[in-house]
Amino acid sequence: MQVEQRDLELIQEAIKVIDRNFDEVNERHTVGAAVRCANGKVYAGVNLYSIHGSCAEFIAIGAAITAGEREFETIVATRA
Template structure:
């Protein structure tokens, strides 16, 4: 697994995700509010929180959707956060890993490693032998 340097920009991305989480946290109804931030190659950052419902939508889906809606198509780094998680970081779930691979196969993900250190890795390392869409 290749590790990438966690930069000041990455720390700012974590802060942006924590701020959107703080503004929108709802421990009473949903009990699991997650924040996310994605930085695009343009330098723009988009944030989101998960939406619960019958199917729900993870925070990463919301932040990527906001970026795509704004016309972004090239992504650099993404992070998901929860206020009670170690270092504030949570890894993307399996659905998010597949979506990230589909929409931005070269994106880097900030998370905790097995020693609880903040690291940045490529999405491909988080989803080995992944399903790839068949091009028709």
């Protein structure tokens, strides 16, 4: 499978969400994810550290579902 420009843009969105939310002092929010829906909309999220934690991918998909999305095309995750 070949990486396309739109895939690189999705990776950039995952990197941007880490850049906006990285907590260097506590080393929190070190993973960012972005999901592209079938209609082309992109939703992003960062991981959360807590008693149980939550993966960035779950957060991004949850944001999409909360917005009414149900069909997903591609998801990526990156690490700070």
